[in-house]
Amino acid sequence: xxxxxxxxxxxxLWEQIKKNPERxxxxxxxxxxxxxxxxxxxxxxxxxxxxxxxxxxxxWWLAIKQQRENLFKQLLLNDKNQKPxxxxxxxxxxxxxxxIDQSIATFNQIPEQIRQTETKNRxxxxxxxxxxxxxxxxxxxxxxxLVAKEMIQTGRLPCDKSEQMILNNFSTMKRxxxxxxxxxxxELVFKIHQLITDKTLDDSSATGxxxxxxxxxxxxxxxxxxxxxxxxxxxxxxxxxxxxxFANGKGPDYFIHPVxxxxxxxxxxxxxxxxxxxxxxxARALFYWSMLWHRYWLFEFVSISQIIVKAPxxxxxxxxxxxxxxxxxxxxxxxxxxxxxxxxxxxxGYIERKTKRLQxxxxxxxxxxxxxxxxxxxxxxxxxxxxxxxxxxxxxxxxNVVYQTARTDLLDLENRSLLKxxxxxxxxxxxxxxxxEEKLAKLP
Numbered sequence: 001x002x003x004x005x006x007x008x009x010x011x012x013l014w015e016q017i018k019k020n021p022e023r024x025x026x027x028x029x030x031x032x033x034x035x036x037x038x039x040x041x042x043x044x045x046x047x048x049x050x051x052x053x054x055x056x057x058x059x060w061w062l063a064i065k066q067q068r069e070n071l072f073k074q075l076l077l078n079d080k081n082q083k084p085x086x087x088x089x090x091x092x093x094x095x096x097x098x099x100i101d102q103s104i105a106t107f108n109q110i111p112e113q114i115r116q117t118e119t120k121n122r123x124x125x126x127x128x129x130x131x132x133x134x135x136x137x138x139x140x141x142x143x144x145x146l147v148a149k150e151m152i153q154t155g156r157l158p159c160d161k162s163e164q165m166i167l168n169n170f171s172t173m174k175r176x177x178x179x180x181x182x183x184x185x186x187e188l189v190f191k192i193h194q195l196i197t198d199k200t201l202d203d204s205s206a207t208g209x210x211x212x213x214x215x216x217x218x219x220x221x222x223x224x225x226x227x228x229x230x231x232x233x234x235x236x237x238x239x240x241x242x243x244x245x246f247a248n249g250k251g252p253d254y255f256i257h258p259v260x261x262x263x264x265x266x267x268x269x270x271x272x273x274x275x276x277x278x279x280x281x282x283a284r285a286l287f288y289w290s291m292l293w294h295r296y297w298l299f300e301f302v303s304i305s306q307i308i309v310k311a312p313x314x315x316x317x318x319x320x321x322x323x324x325x326x327x328x329x330x331x332x333x334x335x336x337x338x339x340x341x342x343x344x345x346x347x348x349g350y351i352e353r354k355t356k357r358l359q360x361x362x363x364x365x366x367x368x369x370x371x372x373x374x375x376x377x378x379x380x381x382x383x384x385x386x387x388x389x390x391x392x393x394x395x396x397x398x399x400n401v402v403y404q405t406a407r408t409d410l411l412d413l414e415n416r417s418l419l420k421x422x423x424x425x426x427x428x429x430x431x432x433x434x435x436x437e438e439k440l441a442k443l444p
Contacts, residue, residue: 001221001227001313001316001317002221002223002225003221003225003227003320003324004042004043004044004317004320004321004324005043005044005047005324006043006324006325007042007043007061007065007324007325007326008043008058008061008062010062010065013058013059013061013062014062017059017062023059026054026055026059027055027059027062027063027066028063028066038090038091038092040090040092040330040331040334041064042321042324042325042331043061043325044321044324046060046061046064068088068328068330071088071089072086072087072088072328073086073087073088073252073254074086074252075087075246075252075264075329076242076245076246076251076252077242077243077246077264077267077268077271077329079231079271079323079327080229080230080231080232080235083327084327085322085327085328085329086326086327086328086329087260087264087328087329087330087333088330089260090330090334092334093260093330093333093334093337096337096338096340096341097257097259097260097337099341100259100296100337100340100341100344103298103344103348104296104297104298106348107298124300124301127300127301127302127303128170128173128174129145129148129149129152129170130145130303130305130306131169131173131288131303131304131305131306132148132152132166132167132168132169132170132172132173133145133148133149133166133169134303134305134306134308134309135169135280135281135284135305136162136165136166136169136281137305137309138280138281138305138308138309138312138315139165139278139280139281140162141161141162141163141165141166142162143160143162143163143166147163148163148166151163151166151167152166152167152170158199161200164198164199164200165200165281168195168196168197168198168199168200169196169281169285171195172192172195172196172281172285173285173288175192175195176192176285176288176289176292177292177300179191179192179289180289180292180293181293183244183247183248184243184244184247184248184286184289184290184293185244186240186241186244189240189244189269189282189286190208190209191208192282192285192286192289193207193208193275193278193282194207194208196278196281196282196285197275197277197278200277200278201276201277201278203276206275206276206277207278209275210233210236210237210240210274210275211233211236211273211274211275211276212233213232213233213234215233215276217230217273217276218230219273221316227316227320228271228273228319228320228323230271230272230273230274231271231272236272236274239272239274240272240274243265243268243269243272246261246264246265246268247261247265247286247290247293249261258290258291258294258296259291259294259296259337259340260333261290261294262287262290262291262294262296263287263332263333263336263337264329264333265283265286265287265290266283266284266286266287266290266336267283267319267322267329267332268283269282269283269286270283270319271319271323284304284305287304298344298347301347302340302343302344302346302347303343303346304336304339304340304343306343306346307339307342307343307346308339314335315335317335318331318332318335318336319332357437358383358384361383361437361440361441362380362383364440364441365379365380365440368440368443368444369444370416370443370444371413371443372409374395374399374401374409375409375412375413377399378390378395378409378410378413379413379418379436379440382418382419382432382436383432383436383437385432386432386436387431387432388431388432389429389430389431390410390419390429390430390431391427391428391429391430392406392407392410392428393406395409395410410430413430414430416439416443417433417439418432418433418436418439418440419431419432419433420432420433
């Protein structure tokens with residue numbers, strides 16, 4: 001990915017236009033809807049579109065910039081030269097924010113069997129694994145998702161740096177859920193960075209501290225050209241203080257939607273690049289902290305990195321569009337909102353698939369003749385409660401049968417590998433087998 005082309009200098013364009021009153025009037029009369037057809041286009045792309053007939057490409061760009069200038073609001077975030085970043089809110093942004101807000105209410109309306117605590121917990125863990133894996137992929141981790149999942153679920157130690165990165169991300173995401181009620185501080189950011197970079201840095205002393213003046217850092221493209229050079233180390237202390245104040249809601253003096261605030265926080269840390277490594281993962285972790293801090297609890301189940309990793313160049317370009325176009329953060333905000341939308345769609349796609357699968361299994365369960373009605377009822381319950389413990393006594397009471405009948409039912413289910421048993425003291429406990437759904441599918 002190459003650095004986008006920098007837009008023409010506005011001042012020079014205005015000086016040229018002012019010499020021709022007719023061109024000046026044409027620019028000011030240009031209709032906003034006709035300029036970009038609702039798209040928020042950077043000069044890098046605009047130059048390849050056909051401009052309105054009465055305008056040149058440069059005049060078209062100037063008209064667009066003029067209309068945007070009237071809507072911009074400055075942020076508390078400055079670039080390394082102390083020039084402020086700014087953003088505006090388009091109709092598309094308002095619509096997406098409304099849909100995100102609606103998604104939480106919609107989540108409460110999903111089928112009962114998906115809302116069961118055990119099912120939600122399983123999906124929560126799967127989401128953490130997915131986010132840990134794909135966020136690490138963005139930073140160069142090279143293992144597979146299956147290997148990463150096996151490592152986390154079995155508790156084995158990482159074999160290499162890639163696996164350590166993924167395990168660190170998983171641990172960090174779990175920790176953020178517990179840290180969501182703490183206001184953001186330098187100490188909390190450092191704690192998150194320590195979790196993310198544990199045992200992965202060449203210099204272990206660099207974890208949980210600012211990079212130093214003798215540790216220059218820059219972001220390069222695949223051709224080894226500098227795409228981003230962050231602020232110098234002597235600015236980092238003040239910038240971190242300002243970032244934490246912003247994250248905690250201390251300014252600006254106008255309302256910023258919590259989702260927009262979380263996105264800006266993501267950008268802010270990534271722009272500052274305050275650490276020698278792990279900046280991208282820390283920035284994405286702070287986005288999650290902020291969303292949970294603002295009570296967007298649905299984001300315990302949403303993975304943004306699984307969307308970003310499908311087209312990482314778009315992610316980098318969203319940062320660069322902002323930097324090359326006069327610190328206009330609207331580009332990054334729109335990109336991030338689209339990522340969130342897609343991630344939520346992935347969540348609801350899972351819910352729909354899971355609902356249909358459970359319905360199909362329970363429908364098929366009613367036709368499994370090798371199981372009696374009591375066994376079918378227990379297995380149906382086990383599908384929704386994969387960590388439930390059953391005893392002969394509980395089965396006997398629930399179905400009002402004698403002890404021997406209850407015992408026969410459970411031992412038969414164990415025989416068919418649908419339950420597994422363990423003895424604690426003098427009592428036998430039966431729990432659902434792993435991959436219960438797949439094992440049911442093999443029954444006649």
